[in-house]
Amino acid sequence: MAGAGTLLRKELLEQWRTLRLPLVSVVFLLVGLGSPLLTRFTPELLKAVAGDQLPIQLPPPTAADAVDQLAKNLNQFGALVAILLAMGSVATEKERGTAALILAKPVGRAGFLVAKLLAIGVTLAAGTAVALAGAWFYTLVLFEPLPITGFLVAGALDWLLLLSWASITFVGSTLTRSSVAAAGLGIVALIVIGALSAIPALAPWLPTGLGGPARAFALGIPGPTVVTPLVGTIVFIAAAGSFAWLSFRRQEL
Amino acid sequence: MASAVPAIVARGLTKRYGTILALDGLDLDVPTGSIFGLLGPNGAGKSTTIRILTGLAAASSGTATVAGIEVGLDRPDLHRRLGYLDQDPRFYGWMRGRELLELAGRLSGLGGSDLRDRVGDMLERTGLAAAAHRRIGGWSGGMRQRLGIAQALLHEPAIVFLDEPVSSLDPEGRRDLLELISRLRGETTVVLSTHVLSDVERVCDRVAILDRGRLVTEGPLEDLLERHARPILRLLPEPGQDRAVEILVERIRAVAWATSVTTDPGGLVKVAVRDAASASGSILPIVVETGVRLASFERARPTLEDVFLELVGPPTPDDLDGRGWIRPRETRS
Secondary structure (H helix, E strand, C coil), rough: CCHHHHHHHHHHHHHHHHHHHHHHHHHHHHHHHHHHHHHHHHHHHHHHHHHEEEEEEEECCCCHHHHHHHHHHHHHHHHHHHHHHHHHHHHHHHCHHHHHHHHCCCCCHHHHHHHHHHHHHHHHHHHHHHHHHHHHHHHHCCCCCCCHHHHHHHHHHHHHHHHHHHHHHHHHHHHHCCHHHHHHHHHHHHHHHHHHCCCCCHHCCCCCCCCHHHHHHHHHCCCCCCHHHHHHHHHHHHHHHHHHHHHHCCCCC | CEEEEEEEEEEEEEEEECCCEEEEEEEEEEEEEEEEEEEEECCCCCHHHHHHHHCCCCCCCCEEEEEEEECCCHHHHCCEEEECCCCCCCCEEEEEEHHHHHHHHHHHHCHHHHHHHHHHHHHHHHHHHHHHCCCCCHHHHHHHHHHHHHHHCCCCCCCEEEECCCCCCCCHHHHHHHHHHCCCCCCCEEEEEEECHHHHHCCCEEEEEECEEEEEEEEEHHHHHHHHHCCCCEECCCCCCCCHHHHHHHHHCCCCEEEEEECCCCCEEEEEEHHHHHHHHHHHHHHHCCCCCCEEEEEECHHHHHHHHHHHCCHHHHHHHHCCEECCEEEEC
């Protein structure tokens, strides 16, 4: 993978200069801070709006509800951000001609792709880290302290889930010259995998299967095994990366 | 240093895009250390040839080696030996000029003080030193083209492919670049694609002319002029004689010794002839008969443009597509 290290530095600089890294971090921080806040104050907000008209009595919110809210928000906003980050990564470079500039140098195409996927991974990791830090702090303030190590492991699992959405979008970006088409593939994958996760025999092997173990780690309680979804997700990401490379190595620029 | 082993060898290089035949069985030998001009009208197959030889496109059939390495997609070993400038060079707008050259150098295996020195030197030679710390997104087309040349030459490659390198340059930039290319003679093999014939005459020592994907001719510039250029007579009528000049042109076209007669917007009449000596004696009586007053009359040395027009000819309206490019040939295979 000749040139991969140099290209990774270039990709990271690009993530910073084009403000992707700072913006993603800000969005994720808002998600992280907002989740426990929303959990804590939703019953009071509903009560204030509906008053005595509220037909049900809401139970008092807990730290577990805050963790669930965070997971839900990360799955929605995080997945969207992952798709946005990956959709143009290769397609735009092919369309603009900058891929030809770089790949006329002694650079392997595998290195070109790996650098891009790693840079997306770094940006998502930074975002996930600030989201988790914000969520942990506000959960501590509003509810109770949660285990730091477990929260870190949960963050790593959330990151892997986001990386899987990015990697399937990355395949689309490699296959076409259109970032919109790439984003389409990412969204279709999101829907299809969501539907497949309803099949009990398949669900633990899918990236979405990471949600259960991540929740358990964050709350410090027993949960489903992490091994199966972890292996499944790593295979999923590796397969997406390999497919992207197999396609890209034969493409004309 | 010039060598007997060609820097580039292509045999039967063919490229099809669907039914379009962009390159048709190209055979080419480019001597090491030469400055090789690839000439042809738009759509002749020049860029396709360069893209295949640089490993950015794949040939439909045929083979080629560059610096002894077989060309193909995803070949870092090939790219280590060559430099490439696209006809429309694109860069990262967020990057600064110096950063782009440092990136290109690092990717080519340079580092440390060697990289710093070469980047500084190349920025000076291409006149970009003052802009080196500005973002490329704000640069003019000419500056980007010079940056493209700098990144192509930075690592001192054995072979450099320059696709239309002067198209965005002003006259001064054009002159500087041609001088830069001239200085590479004997040390680096340069393949220069252009349709600016005067530039080719100025720097190239060998020329290949392509037309609709086919090699029309190839050889040393002087040989081509010798082989293909007809002697030229140039007549410049005084202004305000349009009708008389039209009659003169018709009369010259009718005589057997004139192979072609062209006029340019400035009124210059160029007559390609089979035998300059006898034609010179015959043409003046026609001028006198038609009553055209001449500002000048000369026997000119044939130029590459004359060779080009002789071999390729001006396109007819049916030859051109909507962009003004020559239509490529179609194939059923």
